[in-house]
Amino acid sequence: MEMRAGAPVLPLGLLAAAVLAGIAAQLQLPAPLEASLRRMLLGAALALLPAGLVLARRGRRTAAAWVLLPACALLAALQADVRAAQRLSHRLDPALSDRLVQVEGVVAGLPQMEAGRWRGLLEVERAGWPATLTAAGSRVNGDAPPPLPPRLRVVWPASAAEPVPARAQAPRAGQRWRLTLRLRPPGGRVNPQGPDAVLAAFEDDAGGTGVVAPRAAVPADLAVPLGESGRHRIDRWRQDQRDRIVARLGARPGAGLIAALAVGDQGAIEQDDWALFRRAGLAHLVAISGLHVTMFAWLAGVLAGALWRRLPGAPLRCPAPRAARRAGVLAALGYALLSGWGVPSQRTVLMLALVVLLREGARQWPAPRLLGVVAAVVALADPWALLQPGFWLSFVAVALLFGSAPTQAAGGGAPGGGGRRPWRDRWFDRWRGRCRDGAREALRSQWVATVGLAPWTLVFFSQIPLVGLPANALAIPVVTLVLTPLALLGLLLEPLWWPALQGAEALRAAVAPLAAWPGAVWSAPAAPDWARALGIVAAAALVLPAPVRLRLLALPALLPMLWPALPRPQPGEFELLAADVGQGHAVLIRTARHVLLHDTGPAYGRHGEGGDAGERVLVPLLRAQGIDAIDRLVLSHRDTDHVGGAASLLQALPVRLMHSSLEPGHPLRARTPHQPCRDGLRWEHDGVRFEFLHPQAEVLERTGPGRASSNALSCVLRIESARGRRVLLTGDIGVEQELALGLRHPEALRAEVLQVPHHGSASSSGLYFVNSVTPTWAIVQSGRFNPYGHPAWPVLQRYRDLGTHLILTTRCGAWHWSSADASSWCARAERWRYWQDGEDRNPGTDGDPGWP
Secondary structure (H helix, E strand, O other), rough: OOOOOOOOOOHHHHHHHHHHHHHHHHHOOOOOOOOHHHHHHHHHHHHHHHHHOOOHOOOOOOHHHHHHHHHHHHHHHHHHHHHHHHHHHHOOOOOHHOOEEEEEEEEEEEEEEEOOOOEEEEEEEEEEEOOOOHHHHOOOOOOOOOOOOOOOEEOOOOOOOOOOOOHOOOOOOEEEEEEEEEEEOOOOOOOOOOOOHHHHHHHOOOOOEEEEEOOOOOOOEEEEEEOOOOOOHHHHHHHHHHHHHHHHHHHHHHHHHHHHHHHHOHHHOHHHHHHHHOOOOHHHHHHHOHHHHHHHHHHHHHHHHHHHHHHHOOHHHOOOOHHHHHHHHHHHHHHHHHHOOOHHHHHHHHHHHHHHHHHHHHHHHHHHHHHHHHHHHHHHOOOOHHHHHHHHHHHHHHHHHHOOOOOOOOOOOOOHHHOOOHHHHOOOHHHHHHHHHHHHHHHHHHHHHHHHOOHHHHHOOEEEOOOOHHHHHHHHHHHHHHHHHHHHOOOOOOOHHHHHHHHHHHHHHHHHHHHOOOEEEEEEOOOOOOHHHHHHHHHHHHHHOOOOHHHOOOEEEEHHHHOOOOOOOOOOOOOEOOOOOOOOEEEEEEEOOOOEEOOOOOOOOOOHHHHHHHHHHHHHHHHHHHOOOOEEEEOOOOHHHHHHHHHHHHOOOOOOHHHHEEOOOOOHHHHEEEEEEOOOOOEEEOOOOEEEOOOOOOHHHOHHHHOOOOHOOOOOOEEEEOOEEEEEOOOOHHHHHHHHHHHHHHOOOOOOOOHHHHOOOOOOOOOOOOOOOOOOOEOOOOOOOOOOOOOOOHHHHHHHHOOOOOEEEHHOOEEEEEOHHHHHHHEEHHOOOHHOOOOOOOOOOOOOOOOO
């Protein structure tokens, strides 16, 4: 069978699927391939290509597919693997970790104000050692310049001595700076179902982080702008426009939305507004989405076509419709570039360009082929886009809208009696019919997007905004037809930003009551992979064209994802999860039917401007675990690294009883029923025994100058399973309290698992206490490169001499332990991928304890 002239060797949809499958397989690797293996696989793929082409030319399409599709998948995977290995080679040398280095480079991207400090990317041009260094930053390798990654994430921290630079003096895209930085490898908190901070740095090709050193460390100029480099002009323009919007509109809440719609600066939106938009299901609208790019391209095409028709002789050289299509694509490309070139913008521009090219050749592709080719091109350009929620939400939404589009019935026409009726009646009927059809299509699109994307929203965010349908029905026309055009036109005529601001604030006021409804958001625990896959297929079946009876058959398939059967401890046993909250403490204890949380982690930033562990870590973690209420909350003492997340937690979840050592009148005590955590207080849940060992009632009741320090009043909780396995949670007690505990409870201190007192401070974990507990596992919850030196090296050595397994959350991430079989796992090891290369995959007691 001969191939038709001009026909593709294989269907483009299959080739696109092979490319996506190859890249997706490469993303699952624990490490990039060895160079020798990569060369061997490349040779095999290149050998398969001509063989497959020969088979296809001879008409053996099936055999050709079995050869060409694996070859295409392998080539796509290899190109992603080569780029991954190259990025990993840019990682910071571990020998430079926590060292002071002087760097000259150019600011890239759009600097952002986050948690009270500026953050941005720096393209390193040259590096050297500062003229004067402290002992902590002593020279390495003599005077040789340090080998730095080509790109660094740079942080200008806030401090009393050096306030954050004002916006006018902030780092600007394209500026060259000389900075004295304390270098750190990429990293971040790692919790089950939590974000992957290392992946975010890997996608930016940032090999490390540099924090501008405090002036006390280096008595020299720390951050000196050296002038303009002439690079990153697009990002510089975006930053200038953002500053114009802020200067014109001030710090009003709607100003951030206008900046996001005009130049794609999502960082300009306040955290409270982001929470509101997510809860209402409007997050896709406040970013530069495919809808905005398409609308902008359409408007640009209409304007270009009208102008083209009025140019003398222009329609003879190029028909006006063709000129309008080309102008629309160019306008979409420019808008996407000026707004940050996100995944939805990439997808839209590529689709528009392909459609125009096909129209130029008088051809038309089916929607699945068009969508598959665009997805493959996006993945080839950025393989790690497949790990972004925006990629899947964007392409799946378009695919569902294409697939669910109703077929046009033949023989339709305008209602009424044809030409016998007056022209005004006929015009009114056509106008009414178009409005009715437009409203019906808008409702259909919203239904398809809401239902079809619900499982994907659960997969990525563990929640579904139930008010998304009415909220989007209100917000889509306002944002698309009013706010976005005004925000863009305001770049040319600034007074237009004022009506845009009024519209943004009116929209926020209208959406807030919807988001405030008690049932506005449906939260569901993380379901198994098979349940997620089944739910995704079932949701697609509900919105695709099919008889109603067949669609209803898909409803039962959603149940395993919406209400998954989660494993729970058996009666008499419990599970422990030490969350990775940074420099703070938070431990979750689950029995068969009850939940206890010991401390809530810190507030982030000097004044909590970066949020807190409650809203950022614990609430998402608890909901992913299927926990919608806390039976007992223990706040060991008043320090903010232990109670910083309590307010957010109490606002998000009901707490039935709180135990604490907080003084009377503390605002947290009034939020829920309270009982002091005095020595001797005990209870039992599901066969598991709980008992407070500290502080004593008379010490806790003291007030005024005679009251002990907050650390000394830490609630010490012992947990014991039915078979006698124990956990000891200690808060921030010091050596004096440890000795008192040993005298009062000489037999009660022994435990398999110990939360190391005071994050491993040298003022705690005395030798007597450590020998009394003799733990098998010792948990140290502390922050990477924290300023307190936690954990202290002598303390770690003390536990190591006993043969204790040290669990550092800086290396392990969240740590899970089960009393049933004493099994344990680290979140970092459970979700290991190659971009985490350079971190310790198996934390334990052997070798260096890692980054304190």
